[in-house]
Amino acid sequence: MKKVLKVWKIGVVGMCVLLGLNACRKEKFDMSTTSDVNITEYLLENPEQFSQFSQILEITGNDGFLGAYGGYTCFVPDNGAIDLYLKEHGKGSVSALSVPELKEFVQIHVIRDTLSRNDFKEGRLRTPTMYGQYIITGTTNAAGKVDITVNRQAVIKGGEIRLGNGIIHVIDHALEPEKRTLAKMLESNTEYSIFSQALKTTGLYAMLDVLPKDNPDTTRLWNTVMAESDAVLKDAGINSYQDLFDKYCNTGDPARATDSLHLYVAYHIIPGRKYLSDIYNASSHSTLSPEDVVTTKLQGRAILFNDDTFNGVHEPGAEINREASDNTAANGVLHFMNKHYAVKLRLPFAVYWEVTDQPEITKLSNFRRQNSSGPAMAPGDLKDVQWGPGGSVRYYVAPEARKFYVYHDDYLQFASLRTNSASSVTNWIEFKTPLLVKGRYKVWISIIRRGxxxxxxxxxxxQVLRTLRLNETLPAAKKDEVNKVYTYPDGMTPESLEMMGRKMAFSLYKHVTDPGYMIDYYPDSFALLAGTITVEKTDRHTLRFQAVGEDKSGDVQFDMVHFIPENEDQLWPKFNPDGSVVQRPK
Incomplete structure (x- = not known):
C-alpha cells in the first residue's frame, strides 16, 4: 500500500522550508555543488544509498541521458525507499519488475527542468515529469519538525544536491503515477456515491473515463472535476441521488445536454488540467455548462467559487477543500468542495463601474483623499489594467478633479494616448471589467475632456464598437439667471443629447467657480456611448481602447464605465462628486 501523507498543514516554519531552508535534522548526503559530476555519476559514486536506482537507470537505458549535458530535477528514492516499494509490490528485487514498469518508474521521478527548493510552493511544480503528470509539493508539521512532501507519497530527506546537469532531491518513498481516470477515482470513493451516480446518468462519466492516449477528441484530453461529497450534498438537503434528481432534473432525461441536472454536473467540470494554483490565479474559469463560468477568489487561504456581488447583493461563495484537493488523475485533476454550488439563473443588470476601483489603487494612502495624486504607474503595476507600449497612469483626487464633476472626485489619467511609436506614449489601454451577467448592454465611457x-x-x-473622440467638447452651458443654474443650451435636452450618444453622468451640483449657482450640464465632463455589446458568458471581460486617430498630444482621463441593459433607462441614476447616487426624480 502506498504511504499516503494525510497531514498537509502549512505554517510559517513550513513556508521557510519551502523557501529553501534546510530541515533541522542532519543528513548524511553530500551537499557539495560541482559542475564536474552529473546525476548518473553521482549516484554510481554513492552505491550505499543509490545502487538500486542506478540499477534501474542501467536496465532502462536512462543512465545515458541523466549522464549527459542538460538540466534535470531528479527525485531519487534511496535504497531503503526502493526496498519498501518492492515489498509493497510483492517483488524481491528490481530485476523482478518489467522493463516498461521500470521505465515508468524513472519517468515519474525525473523532470526536464532544474527545480530547487525555492521553486517548491504549495501545489504543483511548474513543469510536469517525463511521465506527463505534475508533481505536487507541500509540507507536514509533526512534533515541531517540518518536512517537504512530494505527491503526498514521500518526504524529502536532507537538502538538495546540485550537480553539473541538474538537481537531486532524495526522497524516503518511491513515487507512483496515478493510472486511474477521473471517473474511476470518484467511483472508488464511497463518500462521493451520489455525485458519481450523477456522472453516470448524465453520460459525463464516460467522457471522464477516457485516457488521453485513447481520446480521439484532442480538445478534451484533460478535465478538472470539482466533486461534492455525500456529506456536502446532505448539508444542502440532498440525501440521495433521487433527491438530486428531483431537485435539478427538469426534463426527465439527465443525459440531455439542456437538462438542469446535466448542467449541474457539467458546471462542476472545468476543461484542462487546473491545479489549485491555476484556479486561484485566474478570476474565472469556463465549464462544460455552455455559457456558464465559475468565478474564483482567494480570501486569505480560502479558495472560493462564485463569491460575488450581484446588483449590490453579496452572494457567499463555496469553499474548496484545499487540504484534500490537487489530486492528479490519469486524465486530469480532482478537487473536492466543502459546500454545494449550482448554476444560477441571473438576468442582466446595470453595472456602474468606477475605474479607480483597482486593488492596487484602493490601497494607496491617498485613496479618495482630497487634493492629492498617486505615484506614476508603469505597465504591469496594475493587475487588471494594461497599457502599452509605454506611458504611465496616475490616480488623481479633488479638488483639482471637482471642477470636472466626476464620481467620488477621483479619476485615472493616462499619459498621451496616441498613435506614434515613442516609448513615452500609450497606444492602447485594456481594462478587465467587473463581472457581467450574460445579455446585451449599452456601454457608456465617462471621461474628462482633455487634449x-x-x-x-x-x-x-x-466585438468592435465605435471610434470615439475623447478630446471633444460639448456646446457651452446656458446660464439660467432665474433658476440659478448652468444648464443645457437652448434646443438641447438630456434626451436629445442621449440620441447623439452623449449624457451627463452627474446630477444637479454646486458650481465650483460660481457657488451661487447649481449645474446639471458641463461640456467637459460627460459620458460617450461606445456601442451595444453582447455578453456571451457571465464573466469578467476585456474593454480595449486603441488609438487610431490623428497623433494629438495630451492626456486621457477616465471616471466611470456604465454597462446598462439595452432596454433599461440609460440616463439615470447619476453619480456625484461627493459619492452620492441620485435616482431619476419621480
Whole structure:
C-alpha cells in the first residue's frame, strides 16, 4: 500500500522550508555543488544509498541521458525507499519488475527542468515529469519538525544536491503515477456515491473515463472535476441521488445536454488540467455548462467559487477543500468542495463601474483623499489594467478633479494616448471589467475632456464598437439667471443629447467657480456611448481602447464605465462628486 501523507498543514516554519531552508535534522548526503559530476555519476559514486536506482537507470537505458549535458530535477528514492516499494509490490528485487514498469518508474521521478527548493510552493511544480503528470509539493508539521512532501507519497530527506546537469532531491518513498481516470477515482470513493451516480446518468462519466492516449477528441484530453461529497450534498438537503434528481432534473432525461441536472454536473467540470494554483490565479474559469463560468477568489487561504456581488447583493461563495484537493488523475485533476454550488439563473443588470476601483489603487494612502495624486504607474503595476507600449497612469483626487464633476472626485489619467511609436506614449489601454451577467448592454465611457484621444477605437472582447473622440467638447452651458443654474443650451435636452450618444453622468451640483449657482450640464465632463455589446458568458471581460486617430498630444482621463441593459433607462441614476447616487426624480 502506498504511504499516503494525510497531514498537509502549512505554517510559517513550513513556508521557510519551502523557501529553501534546510530541515533541522542532519543528513548524511553530500551537499557539495560541482559542475564536474552529473546525476548518473553521482549516484554510481554513492552505491550505499543509490545502487538500486542506478540499477534501474542501467536496465532502462536512462543512465545515458541523466549522464549527459542538460538540466534535470531528479527525485531519487534511496535504497531503503526502493526496498519498501518492492515489498509493497510483492517483488524481491528490481530485476523482478518489467522493463516498461521500470521505465515508468524513472519517468515519474525525473523532470526536464532544474527545480530547487525555492521553486517548491504549495501545489504543483511548474513543469510536469517525463511521465506527463505534475508533481505536487507541500509540507507536514509533526512534533515541531517540518518536512517537504512530494505527491503526498514521500518526504524529502536532507537538502538538495546540485550537480553539473541538474538537481537531486532524495526522497524516503518511491513515487507512483496515478493510472486511474477521473471517473474511476470518484467511483472508488464511497463518500462521493451520489455525485458519481450523477456522472453516470448524465453520460459525463464516460467522457471522464477516457485516457488521453485513447481520446480521439484532442480538445478534451484533460478535465478538472470539482466533486461534492455525500456529506456536502446532505448539508444542502440532498440525501440521495433521487433527491438530486428531483431537485435539478427538469426534463426527465439527465443525459440531455439542456437538462438542469446535466448542467449541474457539467458546471462542476472545468476543461484542462487546473491545479489549485491555476484556479486561484485566474478570476474565472469556463465549464462544460455552455455559457456558464465559475468565478474564483482567494480570501486569505480560502479558495472560493462564485463569491460575488450581484446588483449590490453579496452572494457567499463555496469553499474548496484545499487540504484534500490537487489530486492528479490519469486524465486530469480532482478537487473536492466543502459546500454545494449550482448554476444560477441571473438576468442582466446595470453595472456602474468606477475605474479607480483597482486593488492596487484602493490601497494607496491617498485613496479618495482630497487634493492629492498617486505615484506614476508603469505597465504591469496594475493587475487588471494594461497599457502599452509605454506611458504611465496616475490616480488623481479633488479638488483639482471637482471642477470636472466626476464620481467620488477621483479619476485615472493616462499619459498621451496616441498613435506614434515613442516609448513615452500609450497606444492602447485594456481594462478587465467587473463581472457581467450574460445579455446585451449599452456601454457608456465617462471621461474628462482633455487634449488626448483624438480617435480611439473601442472594443469589447472581439466585438468592435465605435471610434470615439475623447478630446471633444460639448456646446457651452446656458446660464439660467432665474433658476440659478448652468444648464443645457437652448434646443438641447438630456434626451436629445442621449440620441447623439452623449449624457451627463452627474446630477444637479454646486458650481465650483460660481457657488451661487447649481449645474446639471458641463461640456467637459460627460459620458460617450461606445456601442451595444453582447455578453456571451457571465464573466469578467476585456474593454480595449486603441488609438487610431490623428497623433494629438495630451492626456486621457477616465471616471466611470456604465454597462446598462439595452432596454433599461440609460440616463439615470447619476453619480456625484461627493459619492452620492441620485435616482431619476419621480
Amino acid at each position: 488626448g484621444g483624438q480617435g480611439v477605437q473601442v472594443s469589447f472582447d472581439n
